[in-house]
Each structure stands twice: as C-alpha cells, then as structure tokens.
Amino acid sequence: MARSDVALARARGAYERTHVLAGARGLAIAAGLTALAIGLHRTTSTTWLVASLLGATLATLGWRGGAWRRGALAGVLAGLPVFVAPVVVFALGHGGHCPSCELGPTLSCLVTCFGTSSLAGIAVGRFALADASPMRFAGGALAAAAFTGLLGCATTGLGGATGIVVGLVAGGVTGWALGRRTAHA
Amino acid sequence: MLDRAELQGWMTAAADGDRAAVEPLFSALWPVAVRYATRLVGDAALAEDCAQDALVALFGQLARFDRERDGLSWALAIVTWHCRSARRRVQRRAEISELPALAAEEPHELRDLVRAALAELDQLAPHDRDVIAAAITGDDELRAAVAPATFRKRLERALARLRTSWRSRHGTL
Numbered sequence: 001m002a003r004s005d006v007a008l009a010r011a012r013g014a015y016e017r018t019h020v021l022a023g024a025r026g027l028a029i030a031a032g033l034t035a036l037a038i039g040l041h042r043t044t045s046t047t048w049l050v051a052s053l054l055g056a057t058l059a060t061l062g063w064r065g066g067a068w069r070r071g072a073l074a075g076v077l078a079g080l081p082v083f084v085a086p087v088v089v090f091a092l093g094h095g096g097h098c099p100s101c102e103l104g105p106t107l108s109c110l111v112t113c114f115g116t117s118s119l120a121g122i123a124v125g126r127f128a129l130a131d132a133s134p135m136r137f138a139g140g141a142l143a144a145a146a147f148t149g150l151l152g153c154a155t156t157g158l159g160g161a162t163g164i165v166v167g168l169v170a171g172g173v174t175g176w177a178l179g180r181r182t183a184h185a
Numbered sequence: 186m187l188d189r190a191e192l193q194g195w196m197t198a199a200a201d202g203d204r205a206a207v208e209p210l211f212s213a214l215w216p217v218a219v220r221y222a223t224r225l226v227g228d229a230a231l232a233e234d235c236a237q238d239a240l241v242a243l244f245g246q247l248a249r250f251d252r253e254r255d256g257l258s259w260a261l262a263i264v265t266w267h268c269r270s271a272r273r274r275v276q277r278r279a280e281i282s283e284l285p286a287l288a289a290e291e292p293h294e295l296r297d298l299v300r301a302a303l304a305e306l307d308q309l310a311p312h313d314r315d316v317i318a319a320a321i322t323g324d325d326e327l328r329a330a331v332a333p334a335t336f337r338k339r340l341e342r343a344l345a346r347l348r349t350s351w352r353s354r355h356g357t358l
Binding site: 006010013014015068132 | 199200201202203207208211212215233236237240241242243244245246247248252
C-alpha cells in the first residue's frame with residue numbers, strides 16, 4: 001500500500017468521523033429536547049413518534065453536513081419558541097395546566113402554534129437566503145423547526161400540529177420573498 | 186499543474202458534505218503538501234509524515250472551512266504548523282538523547298531522576314511540553330506569539346500538570 005493511500009484512508013476516516021460525531025450531536029440535541037418536552041408537555045404516543053422523527057432528522061442532517069447541518073441547527077433554534085410558547089400561553093390562560101384538547105383544540109392552541117411558527121418560518125426564510133446553499137439550508141431548517149415545534153405543539157392535538165406546519169411553510173415563503181425583495185432593492 | 190479554482194471547488198463541495206469530492210481533493214493536495222513539507226523540514230520521510238498528519242487534520246476540520254478563504258493557503262498553513270511541531274519534536278528528542286550523556290558523570294540517582302523527569306515531560310500534552318521547553322530553553326518564538334501574562338498562565342498550568350503527573354507516579358520527593 002502506497003504512502004498516499006494510507007494517508008487518504010486516514011484523511012477519509014477523519015472526515016467521516018467528524019460527520020458521524022455531528023450526527024451523534026444531533027441525536028443528543030434531540031434527546032435533550034425530548035427530555036424537556038416530557039417535563040413541559042403532556043406525553044402521548046405522538047410525542048414519541050415526533051421525538052424519533054426529530055432524532056432521525058437531526059442525526060441525518062448532522063451527518064450529511066454543509067448547508068443541511070447549518071440549516072438543522074438554525075431550525076432547532078427557530079423551533080424553540082414554538083416548542084415553549086404553548087406552555088407559556090397555557091400557564092397564563094389555563095392556570096398553569098395544558099388543556100386536554102387532543103380531540104378539539106382550543107383557539108388559543110391554534111393561534112399560539114400558528115403565530116409562533118409563522119414567525120419562526122419568516123426567520124428561517126430570511127436566514128436561508130444569506131446561506132451559500134439557500135435551498136438546502138431552508139429544507140434542513142424547516143424540517144428541524146417543524147419537528148422541534150411539533151414536540152411541543154403536537155401534544156395539543158391535530159390543531160396544534162396543523163398550525164405549526166401551515167405556519168412554518170407560510171412564514172418560510174413570506175420570509176424568503178421578503179428577503180429576496182430586500183436583496184433586489 | 187494545480188488548478189486553484191478546481192481545488193477551491195472540491196474543498197467547498199467536501200465541506201458541504203459531498204463525499205465524491207474527498208478523493209480528488211486529496212489527490213490534488215497530497216503532492217503539493219509533500220513538496221512543501223519537504224522544503225520546510227528537509228527530510229523526505231519526515232515530510233511525508235507531516236503532510237499526512239496535516240491532511241488528516243485538514244479533512245477533520247473541513248466542515249469549518251470558510252469558502253471565502255483560499256483553500257490552498259489554508260491547507261499550506263496547516264502543513265506549516267505540522268512541520269513546525271515535527272521540527273520541535275525532533276529538536277527535543279535530540280536534546281533528550283544528549284542529556285543522559287551530559288549527566289554521565291553525575292551520581293547514579295541524579296541520572297535516574299533526570300530520566301524520570303524527561304519521561305514524565307514526554308507524557309504531557311504537546312502544548313504543555315512546548316511551553317515548558319520554551320521556558321527552559323528561552324525560546325523567544327513561542328513567548329512572542331502570546332502575551333506575557335498568557336505565557337505565564339500557560340506555564341503555570343503546564344507545571345501544575347507536570348507536578349500532578351509526577352506525584353501520581355513517584356509520590357513526593
């Protein structure tokens with residue numbers, strides 16, 4: 001085996017190790033958020049499903065690297081307000097308890113989840129434009145933000161989940177359009 | 186002839202997670218790194234070691250590559266760093282092999298003590314060894330690279346680690 005082959009194998013190993021570590025970091029972040037979700041929200045079977053999806057998404061995007069990884073991290077940050085907002089709203093409006101609105105979500109569920117997701121979506125859309133690979137960044141960020149937010153809002157039922165997805169997509173498109181207009185102005 | 190634009194493209198792609206860019210990037214960098222390292226350290230075998238270590242480090246940090254910067258300059262800066270470290274290591278090894286000879290006339294116990302101290306020094310992290318070596322030999326290069334207070338703090342920490350390591354193996358004198 002030539003010296004350059006040995007060096008190539010070691011360099012490739014170092015490269016892959018960094019990516020695997022980034023994937024593991026993604027899993028650790030997902031585990032931390034899940035633990036937080038268990039403490040803050042009602043735990044249902046949906047929580048576990050969303051937590052697994054979040055773990056898989058963050059691990060894959062972290063391992064993939066580049067704009068996907070940057071987007072995933074930004075997405076988790078953007079999803080945090082969505083993740084926490086229901087608790088804050090319910091603490092103020094329902095005496096510190098999450099209402100049991102799995103079958104019929106209250107209006108405050110929908111408005112809170114939709115409102116915070118829209119704002120997160122706008123932020124993701126705008127930040128994505130500043131990245132070297134905006135589409136990948138936006139894809140990674142929206143997926144990570146959606147699952148992070150769902151970890152909080154999905155516990156409030158289908159209404160909360162719908163609010164998140166619609167809010168993120170609508171906010172993302174708006175943020176993207178606003179960012180482009182500002183760039184062209 | 187090395188195409189810098191192509192190299193920059195491969196480096197950017199590999200930094201973005203494109204596995205297909207790893208091999209062409211390595212193939213482009215390897216000969217340049219070996220030639221450059223040979224010029225810096227002189228010895229061909231040591232130069233290959235340095236080039237290998239440098240490229241392993243580079244590929245390990247590729248995710249942090251800033252595409253606005255020139256990829257080749259970044260790579261050569263890493264090679265330079267590894268060549269400097271290798272030169273220091275070689276220098277230190279030469280100093281260590283000379284020391285027992287100098288102490289040949291010293292009493293037996295003192296020679297053993299010097300050997301044990303050098304072995305202990307060898308167990309320390311490279312940055313700790315560098316600071317202690319700079320303090321003993323009066324190496325101005327490292328002193329000039331950091332603020333005097335920083336150097337003092339680093340030396341203090343390195344000596345504390347050396348003391349702890351010595352105590353754990355040999356107890357107190």
